[in-house]
Amino acid sequence: MRAVNSTDVIGNAVAYSTMWSAPLSDLPPSRSKKFYILWRNRLVEGFVVNFGGQLYAYVNYCIHAGTQLDWWPNEFFDNDRRFLKCSTHGSLYKPETGKCASGPCAGRGLFPLQVKVTNGRVVITSG
Numbered sequence: 765m766r767a768v769n770s771t772d773v774i775g776n777a778v779a780y781s782t783m784w785s786a787p788l789s790d791l792p793p794s795r796s797k798k799f800y801i802l803w804r805n806r807l808v809e810g811f812v813v814n815f816g817g818q819l820y821a822y823v824n825y826c827i828h829a830g831t832q833l834d835w836w837p838n839e840f841f842d843n844d845r846r847f848l849k850c851s852t853h854g855s856l857y858k859p860e861t862g863k864c865a866s867g868p869c870a871g872r873g874l875f876p877l878q879v880k881v882t883n884g885r886v887v888i889t890s891g
């Protein structure tokens with residue numbers, strides 16, 4: 765998995781942590797949002813999706829060949845918005861579990877991140 769340097773983001777030193785948050789209003793149904801987070805002592809890209817009114821978050825890493833999933837920046841859902849679709853070879857992941865339902869990684873799953881909503885904010889943690 766590619767580690768991300770702080771200079772990859774905006775060219776400034778940034779203090780990353782194992783928590784990220786955003787206003788819940790940024791995530792209406794069928795929308796997603798990317799972020800950086802420390803996960804297993806590495807800075808990685810994560811994403812959170814609103815699927816049917818529930819929020820789910822994963823490391824942005826396809827377990828087939830290790831590429832990022834989004835086929836356009838911050839676009840993860842397939843055309844029917846039922847699955848998360850890997851842009852590289854088309855694996856389909858169930859948004860609610862992260863399990864691969866179809867494609868070269870069938871039976872395996874994305875790396876989950878913890879999600880909760882507090883005081884109108886979505887809070888993601890990797891610990």
Ligand code: FES
Nearest residue numbers: 826828829850853
């Ligand atoms: S890298 Fe995602 S399906 Fe191949």
